[in-house]
Amino acid sequence: MNNDTLIPYIGVVTDIRQDTPDVKTFRVVSPDGGKVFEHMPGQCAMLSIPGVGEAMFSITSSPTNKEFMEFSIKKCGCLTTWLHAMDVGQQITIRGPYGNAFPVETDLKGKDLLFIAGGIGLAPLRSVINYVRDNRANYGDVQVIYGSRSKDDLVDYQEIIDEWMADPNIEVNLTIDNPQEGWDGHVGFVPNYVKELNPSTSKTVLVCGPPIMIKFTLAGLKELGFTETQVYTTMELRMKCGVGKCGRCNIGNKYVCKDGPVFRFDQLGELPDEY
Amino acid sequence: MQVNENKEFQPLIVAFCCNWCSYAGADLSGTNRLNYPSNVKIIRVPCSCRVNPMFILRAFQRGADGVILCGCHPGDCHYTSGNYFTRRRMTLLFSMLDFLGIERDRTRVEWVSAAEGAKFAATMNEFTEAVKKLGPNRRLEDLRCRKQ
Amino acid sequence: MLKISLDKLDKLFEAISASQTLYIPVDREDGAAEYKKYESGMKLSSALNTLRSAKDFFFPQTENLVDFKMEGKNIEVIDVREESEDFVIFGVRACDARSFTILDKVFLAEPVDSYYKNRRDHGTVVTMACARPAETCFCGTFGIDAAAPEGDAACYSDGESLFIEAHNEKGQKFIDSISSLLEEGDTAKLEAVRAKTREILKKLPLAHLTTDNFGGDKLNEYFNSDKWGELSESCLGCGTCTFVCPTCQCYDIKDFNTGHGIKRYRCWDSCMYSDFTKMAHGNPRLTQLERFRQRFMHKLVYFPANNNGEFGCVGCGRCLSKCPISMNIVKVMKALEVK
């Protein structure tokens, strides 16, 4: 019988990085080494510990990374708590890739890009940012605006400092919600910071973060003159199958696991407000 | 439990024992070097009243052939009245299991005090024998949990 | 058309069951009908429809997807799939036969569900035309002709004989396997019976129900309708409608720890259940209104939007007779239509 997408592969966790007090990044490879499967930026995978649970996570590493996949996971429910407690060398099950991806090879090509992320919302965007950095010639200006509750809650802070900020080809703007000792950068909420920075409306925007942040950021962008067709986001709902069959992650007639998770705001606008 | 051709069927017995009396009773029977079957698995509970009917069913699901619940004698409960509630609850539960056609001799409630080490051993021996006669639990077993 | 005398039905069943597993609807003690594996002496039920739909054969309530063995930090994945045996489902009504087309659109779409496909490939659906439709029937609303059911092969009765005709290769193979029992017959009387059935279908109380006002383009029109509150008010949030429905296909995936391994199951799930969309950090469908709306919007709007206008209902009427509080798709359609 052919492989069935519901039968998972095995992945081995080879590295665990504590990013913030409640976010860890897990490096996953196939038991024979190398990646379990290829993906495009923005796609997701179903990770599971049999007997504990299975859930969808966005793949945070870039497809240009040929050695491993990474997942940045916030401790939230039953499965994620288990994942946070495990040690290097633990096997997990993994299936995917699921969902569409950010249109990095089509609509986004040649465009000036603006990434706006809040908190763990950086996870899906990190894949795109690194993909863009590795294919830098294909894109115009790249700007990243990233904010979090505090300095300690900035996911992948080390990579941001060491690589992104050192990269002259991209502009990185960080912000935290409240003043903090040892932080001399910007303080304030992401939507306000976006307005302050007043990015050029020629840019295409990729936004991800808590719903409330997305809501205000979108409003701010509109004030600045951006249109909904310029803004992409990525969604999350409860999923079981990952392939649009189990019937729970739909918004209207669109399944987030199959037709999403990446949506352009004008597409989302046509769907009912049930997410 | 499986029946081995060469070996006699050895039932798996789960005994819920209250911390204050029966568990101490079990201890005493041990220190007094009284024999009771090794296939009695004791689960210590704070009070016999802690035992939810679901525990009994789960024990059967996971391979028990008999379940016995031991607590303080009526009137002696560490928490004054826990075992009185247990008594009503288990009477009704066992009656229901019987109603569903599940052999009534697979379940029992017995009051064992901390001083009754001998009674504990005797009860376990007797109960194990009774369950052995019934053979493996088939009517309330979960086939998936059967050991391969 | 080929036929067999009705009093030789048991010979027919014996012949089929000699080579493969045969399922026929039989009457239960409580008056309901259900599919049973054929054994000698069983009588074909004359009931209009089985209590549970025939979807069970292809999409069972619970099935083992995969097993895991956990040892230390290692996990072993055990593929438990087995090639299905060949089987025949006899006496499927027109509505249930159409439901397979709808399930196919979900499970056979890429990526193909191998569990479903396996059974679908090995199962032959032999349908039976209806003669005595009930008041709860509204298959006509969805363009189904109860007197001419789909399926791999179809049967029609004229009161004396059972006529059999193949609709595809699988059906032809089935007829070939029993051809020694069949003889060529005159269909004149059968046509009269069919015409009569169609007359009755026209007289049914729900015969005038139409889908004209529904479809994939009606999302905004109905999603925010103020009728949902009133309609869902009495809904108990049970899964009866979902589980008796021949087209409901939502499922859940659950793990069971056996003590010596993990078994992963797929089981029916219901969008009416409160935990259907519940996540660790919240639930997009918090009240019964949203869950209720989801079920009917899915059948009347979302499904047609994704499947070239095909609706996710076949009008079998099971939910009409089984809902504990008698709230059903017909009442929803009628309530929504009123402008």
Place this chain on the structure above:
Amino acid sequence: MQEAMINRAKQLLADGAVNRVIGWKRGEFAYDITPAVFETAEELEKEFVYDDFTAANVSKYLVKESKKEGKILAFLKPCDTYSFNQLTKEHRVVRENVYIVGIPGGPKLDAEKIKAKGITGILGVKNENYTLKIDTVYGEEIMPFYEAILDKCATCKSKKHVVYDELMGEEGDVLDSNRFDMVEKLENMTAQERFDFWRDQLSKCIRCNACRNVCPACTCEKCVFDNPNSGVENKAPADSFEENMFHIIRAFHVAGRCTDCGECSRVCPQNIPLHLLNRKFIKDINSLYGEYQAGEDTTSRAPLNDYKQDDCEASIVHERGVE
């Protein structure tokens, strides 16, 4: 009766004594009646119904409804008043927010029983002197009224309203019912026969949860069977054990609180006689701990929240009955 009820409801609405009415709403056919809340006289006129098919017990809806603003008028049949009282006792309804009008109860009809006779295409059902005249697509059919009544009505325990603010019609009495006959019959079977009987019944279960969700005693905010962390959630019933488990625990959880309203069996799509499990508990409680009728009052202690020092030992189960 229906006319009188509508008039009384309209009156109470007009007086401002209540702002909503809970009752039953007409369906597509003679028998598919839905519980509903009415807010205006027009709605009542148009859709309120009370006839031989209005069997649904509306008391559970009052858990939610009585917490809303204003007072709601509830028409309760005798059996529904027991459920309501039990809910009051458990502080699940706000008694002050409900104006109860006691109405005469059944026997109510069961459409399934009519259909089981092979009668189909039902367009209308009329009760003429306890003979049902059933108008169908295939012509008129006749069947005796009492052959089509719900099981729960055939074993009715009481025609008395245990709680009401006003009463319409005559007050009835607690009946000397035969409701334990079937339980007794089962008790007198051998264990193997009982086992086979229940296996046959419970294996039909499709785990739709209708019995649980309709039950006026099942009002937990979150059921243990819906909680993935409980370890007993068995949404995927892959083994007969899980069917037994669900039904034993469901019945046990309402033991001593079940008023025997019979809704569980009425709504079961697979016609499993679930009320027998509840009645077994009731029968045991009555015989072991003294007569007790849940919902009869709002003050007594429930049998499982109570004890006597000289209660019988659990071994009584082993000492009596058939092996």
